[in-house]
Amino acid sequence: MRLCATSCQHVRGAQLHAHNALLCAAHSGPGARNPICPSRRAKDTGLSCPLCTSHYNCAPLNFNPALLTLTTLPTPPHAAPLSWTLTLLCCRMRTLPLLVMLLLCPACLSVSVSSTKPQVEVHEHTDAVLSCEFRTEKDQNPRIEWKKKGKGVTFVYFNNRFTSAYASRSKMEGATLTIHSVTQKDSGDYRCEVTASEDHVNLGEATVTLNVLVPPHIPSCEVPSPVFVGSSLELHCKDQMSVPPATYRWYKDNKGLAAAAQDSPYNIDPSKGTLRFRSVSKLDEGMYRCESSNNAGAPKSCVAQKLQIVDYPLNLTILIAGAAALVTLLLLGCICVCVCRHRGCCGKTKKSKCPSPYAPPPPAARHLKTYKPTKSFMI
Incomplete structure (x- = not known):
């Protein structure tokens, strides 16, 4: 394309702040009138055409800082297809040569x-x-x-x-x-x-x-009770509605439990809401509740539930002890038998050779003669 310098008055969307400048028309195409000789152009401006080395037409233009409208003409044959190139060359400027390249494409004018x-x-x-x-x-x-x-x-x-x-x-x-x-x-x-x-x-x-x-909702809390002394225990807390996902904190008798306490009999996972005891004792008995919280609203807590720790009953203790003793005796007996057989102290009893029981021969097969009826005598 070429830029007609005499018709350049306003550029939509761009401001050129320059004074007493010469706006060099971009490529005017073959056959343009009064093209500037490349040697003269190079001597005057020291600039070269980004498109070719000839056919220039410069015209002086004095303008104030304002909007200029570019009037574009058809693209020259050697320009890239489907792209519009506007070249502004400052042929002569009293202070500093200026080269401004404006590249426009059809996509800029599309949706x-x-x-x-x-x-x-x-x-x-x-x-x-x-x-x-x-x-x-x-x-x-x-x-x-x-x-x-x-x-x-x-x-x-x-x-x-x-x-x-x-x-x-x-x-x-x-x-x-x-x-x-x-x-x-x-x-x-x-x-x-x-x-x-x-x-x-x-x-x-x-x-x-x-x-x-979504702010926190009242979480669901699971506190099993009663629990025998010395057994492991896990308490659960879950809020499935809050967004972002809630974090959890456990309370015992309205006192917060530290999530990472050293030498603690329990372990808390704030992201999953679990409270684990390795081995509970009477000291762990109390009222437990869980609280869920996130940055979308006020925290919510479930109703406190009692954790009861009980001793094993006497009859159950006796039953467990008896079962353990029986299993121990059986194991000891098996071990003794195996050791005795391994040392050979337990002789193997010889089996008495007894004659095989008499089996009578099967009865001889009788040859049955076929009975043929004879003629009867008539008296």
């Missing part, structure tokens, strides 16, 4: 979509504003769609209307989507799509991530 806040965090039951801004080249009435991405793609706004799940609690302002009274189910990635059929690139999109914060 563009962006969001001023791609990450949105709001509390539950409040409004969430998902911003979406767009600019088009020609199409003044583009198609706007909002979709939610998950396991599949769910339409939120389509064909100039909301879908049934959002119709009663959403609104559109331009391309910006507002969802009222959001819940945890509304968390996810939302995509704003703008389709301008008349533009070079007719589709643009921007993604906004919505994270709905």
